[in-house]
Amino acid sequence: xxxxxxxxxxxxxxxxxxxxxxxxxxxxxxxxxxxxxxxxxxxxxxxxxxxxxxxxxxxxxxxxxxxxxxxxxxxxxxxxxxxxxxxxxxxxxxxxxxxxxxxxxxxxxxxxxxxxxxxxxxxxxxxxxxxxxxxxxxxxxxxxxxxxxxxxxxxxxxxxxxxxxxxxxxxxxxxxxxxxxxxxxxxxxxxxxxxxxxxxxxxxxxxxxxxxxxxxxxxx
Numbered sequence: 001x002x003x004x005x006x007x008x009x010x011x012x013x014x015x016x017x018x019x020x021x022x023x024x025x026x027x028x029x030x031x032x033x034x035x036x037x038x039x040x041x042x043x044x045x046x047x048x049x050x051x052x053x054x055x056x057x058x059x060x061x062x063x064x065x066x067x068x069x070x071x072x073x074x075x076x077x078x079x080x081x082x083x084x085x086x087x088x089x090x091x092x093x094x095x096x097x098x099x100x101x102x103x104x105x106x107x108x109x110x111x112x113x114x115x116x117x118x119x120x121x122x123x124x125x126x127x128x129x130x131x132x133x134x135x136x137x138x139x140x141x142x143x144x145x146x147x148x149x150x151x152x153x154x155x156x157x158x159x160x161x162x163x164x165x166x167x168x169x170x171x172x173x174x175x176x177x178x179x180x181x182x183x184x185x186x187x188x189x190x191x192x193x194x195x196x197x198x199x200x201x202x203x204x205x206x207x208x209x210x211x212x213x214x215x216x217x218x219x220x
Contacts, residue, residue, distance in 0.1 A: 038073050039100050040217070043130070044080035044108030044144070046125050047179060047205075051082050052191045053198075058203040063213075067204070071217040077102065085112045086126035093130055097137045105134045108144040108179065108207070114152070114160045115195075123160075127167045140216050143168050144176040144209065146183070149194075175210045179205055189203045 040062050041049055050058035064076035077100050079092070087110045096102075107130050109181040113123040127143065145164035148157040161178075168175035180197065182204060183189045189201040197205065 003076050029188045038075070038104075039102040039192070040067065040074050040076050040106065040110065041100055041102035041139075042076065042080055043093060043096065043135045044078075044195060045084040045112055047111060047146075048078065048108045049082050051196050053202070056136075057199040057202060059202040059209070062086070062148060062202055062206045063145070063164055063209065066210070067129035067217065070214070074104075074217060075123075083112060084109060084179075085118070085201045086130070089098045090126050090127035090133075091131050093133050097133060097139065101137070103141050104138050104142065104213070105130075106142045106144060106213065107131070107134075108146075108190075109217045110160075110164070111146045114146070114148045114156075117156075120156075120159055120163055124163045124167060127163065128171060129169065131173055140218060141173050142176065142213055143173050144179050147178055147180070174212050174216070176209050179208055181208050 002102070035099060042063075044060075048058065048060050050056075060076065060078045061079065064078075067074050077096075078095050079100075081088070086109045089107070094103075097105075107127070109130070110127065113120075113126075131143070132139045143164060145161065145168075147161050150157065152160075164177075166177055167173065169200055178184070180201075183197075185200055187194065189204075190197055
């Protein structure tokens with residue numbers, strides 16, 4: 001006959017104490033994973049890809065640092081590429097959604113469509129597809145608007161800006177009216193091409209985005 005030895009009272013208390021310590025240690029180990037349980041994806045062009053800037057100087061990097069304090073449950077993925085168009089974004093977004101499964105997607109595209117004089121109807125259709133792709137994956141989109149330099153002609157520039165407003169209104173998406181708002185006419189805040197902001201202007205870009213992004217993150 002196999003004898004079963006039951007633990008003494010003191011031993012049982014020690015085992016219960018060890019179990020409590022193990023649970024506490026597990027909770028502490030699990031906390032960092034829970035702190036970054038959500039993802040924010042930025043789908044943009046050179047304005048979001050640190051073109052001409054030192055690494056970690058762009059507005060997306062500054063946003064990630066601010067989010068780490070204001071909404072630490074979010075991690076930031078910057079999927080921006082210099083030269084990207086709305087059609088390129090439509091092509092790339094499904095795979096990015098599958099890989100990163102973001103909860104929030106910042107769509108900063110369209111500037112290259114306008115600079116290349118691409119059809120605005122196609123740009124609008126592409127932006128709508130991007131919004132639809134986000135929502136199909138239960139992600140909340142934020143649309144970032146752009147404007148063209150005045151030398152592109154008033155009619156085309158006005159129609160270009162109106163595309164963002166139409167997409168936002170028709171799809172009930174929050175819109176950052178203009179990423180470069182407040183300094184677009186200050187030449188000293190742009191690189192030599194007069195298209196890409198210098199590092200000193202990146203925080204202004206973030207300040208233009210943040211009031212619209214903050215509600216999507218569930219923070220104040």
